[in-house]
Amino acid sequence: MKIYFAGPLFTPYVRDFISKHAQILRDNGIDPFVPHERFNSFITPSKVDALIEAGLIGREELPEKFDPEAVMGLVRSGRITREQLDLPAINPQVIFDTDYEGLASANAVIAILDGTQVDDGTACEIGIFYGLTLQDPARKGIIGLMTDSRGLKKKDHGFGVNLFVLGVIEECGKITDSFDEVIRQLKTWDAELKES
């Protein structure tokens, strides 16, 4: 089953969290679309080697094992440019088109809900996918993951999530504070899909 992994992917530690949990999903036979990994996929070992050979970066600036996220770090810090790596331009249309492709081919969504509010991009993706569930029974639903202590304190009151967003998620899924529960739910949906 394909799923879309939504969350606030703006910091290295959130991306790290998402990537690690995406790997756990893969180990469980679930195929997640991870937006930042999709963008990282344009970075190849040969492109990085070419930059090193041209003397634009030193080999010691990167980990020994090829790690696109580390290369992306050099881009984000301005050490190298997107052009030098021949990466596609990043603008709202590219971001939307790339991520929408993942969303539109997913059977389910996992959404990280942490933060003082649900990240606006994540909330928009939740809305889009909810709209898809209304039109296509193969869209099983949305599972929200809350790890934010401010949300956990309000576990019995919708985890402190915006009432409308909470209503949307509960209409086609649920919110949990346990990643094991996320996997269980995704596997249940996967089994339902295979049955039908």
Add this chain to the structure above:
Amino acid sequence: MKIYFAGPLFTPYEREYISRCAVTLRENGIDPFVPHESPKVEIPGDTRTRAKRCLDNDFSGIEQANAMLAILDGAEVDDGTACEIGIFFSLMQKDPSKKGIVALHGDWRTMEPGEGKGLNGFVLGCVQKVGVVCTSLEEAVQQLKAWQAELRSSGLLADGKVSS
């Protein structure tokens, strides 16, 4: 033409601003669904959760709307608003009577080049895909009127009674 008016409505002044904008819209022949103004019908024995009631109430407005007007202001786009933008985008894909999303944006924190972090690329991309970002209500009204005229000429306008 019916529209859904999305925006952060958590403070008295936010609600007041939205309500004032809604008056201007009505004066221009546009019929806005304003979540905080919509009558909350108490059903005896209603077992729905508060969240479900909120969803049912607001979704009915989104479902009937031919367009959406969404306020993007805040340190980031309000999550409820962003979610509603997403829902409207999805419903638009299979409903030609849904014309698009007009966003109202005046918050310096998310302006380019403002002092904040800029608008979320996905949300902005979504709005730009099916609409426009405006910096004044007048501009937004013009776009909504243009869509209303398009709907009229293609016979897709359900609420023919409202005239400008």
